[in-house]
Amino acid sequence: MNKPTLVVLAAGMASRYGSLKQVDGFGPHKETIIDYSIFDAIRAGFGKVVFVIREEFEEIMRQNFDEKLKGKIDVAYAFQNFDLSRFGVNRKIERTKPWGTAHAVMCAKEQVQENFCVINADDFYGFDAFDKMAKFLTQDVSDKNMALMGFQLGNTMSDYGYVSRGVCEVDEQGNLKSVTERTNIYYVKDEANDTKIVYEEDGVQNELDFDTRVSMNFWGFTPHIFSVAEGLFPDFVENNADNPKSEFFIPTIPDYMVKHGLADFKVIPTSSKWFGVTYKEDKPIVQESISQLIKDGVYPEKLF
Template sequence: MTNHKPDLTLVILAAGLGSRFGGDKQLAQLGPNGETMLELSLASAYKAGFNRAVLVIRPELTAMLDEALAGKLADDFSCEYCIQSMDDLPAGAAKYVDLAQRQKPWGTAHALWSAREHVHGPMAVINADDFYGDSAFSLLADGLVAANDDWMMVAYPIGLTLSDNGGVNRGLCQVAAGKLVDVAEWLDIRCEVSGLTGTLNEQRLAIAEDAVVSMTCWGFKADIFSVIEQQFNHFLELNGQHPKAECYLPTVVQARLDEQSAAIPSKTVNVSVAKESWYGVTYPKDVTWVREKLQQTLCNQ
């Protein structure tokens, strides 16, 4: 399909360690023809009108991604790598950080901030190891070409995003009239005898069965980078000595929603609910189920 919406960039966050999965999920061959989730997303984005991608990665993934993507991208679709480095910090933040004790990357907010020199216009932001479906990218493309400063998110019903093999982390959303009101990162969400529960601010709480969640399927304009820098700096001041604490994109978005004054206009985040199921692997036991679902979904299109 010929692209008709110019200058749309897809940023794929692909530097994660996959600690619960036990390896690089972004390279797992899960599609019906052995495709990675990343390959499936690139194909969907191209069909929706995106013309370039920036992959945020760890250096050791470069050669493997080169091999995986060789000959698979359209001539009019560009793809470049951006390295997420733990010592790539905002000015003045180094004094808060103990890199010698750091055991993992700084999280999704820092991953996107790492791409700040590579993206200067409308961008979609997704995870490398998730399947979002063609319609999610069409929704993102349509929202991003709107001539305003709004951000956007494609949300998913929480019931479509859980794992039978353990707890998962999700950005739980409150939405009113199609606008995001609140988003917060909940940890270890799982079905228990009492119902759906998760951990928020170190408290175990109940979650509504009809809740919608952020699956890192965002649409941003370039102003996101200044917001991330401010919030990441604040995060490091509080957590820079922690070996595993992460700064999440939902936390950054919520901080911007809360930041309103005469000098700072309000920010609108438009929310679309996905028309297709989300699939992802958190644990090794998820692989068989995801492969079966992708086979059913993609071979029936």
């Protein structure tokens, strides 16, 4: 059986972070967050990594990753751009940013023939997530049985501003019933000065439990997902052609498949603490967290 592939979504411009965080150093030897993800993926049994990037990022990404990964894991690149003709959309739509994470996954189609996992470039997930996903992709996955790594919401928050999360509803068998993208989740203090997590919608704050399972864009798919996405994308573009901020999010596809009985999506639970760098203020926290993991022997001081 072929080893699974890791697809890394790295085309974002990091507007809230202020610089190209895909290649920013967080480890003691300037290791990027992607370096830690790939290190974990290699030891979990992944055989290939595909970076989905903008074409203008190619040179700097190759400088950062090609040589260090040579002989350790196969490397390929896919480009997310504004040419939608290959997805059956034959009209030009003016936008300043690409069409979102599901569009990014679609752009990797030509580079991915194996069962694969999708992650964000700027998220630190931990070995447990990669190990569990690798086992699923080699033992249990099928076109009708795919997966999502379910993180605890309270383990994915930022102290410095709002976050976006795919909030999951899970049935008694541990399968996904629905996933709803909430784009404005943050901490508040109640009247007793206790910290709560809320999301804001139409000006109203709605509380979420710490243990709520959320998607951090850590998905396990077969290549069948490409044809499903391509079937949904043209209508999405047509319906959102005049909305420059609209995005074709990954959860749209599993949500559609689940609701139409096309597949089950296992929500694989993990208690790992997620580290993220949405804001510049997050960087020292991530650096400190990585430093502690190295002290605990989870990672070597120098990865590659």
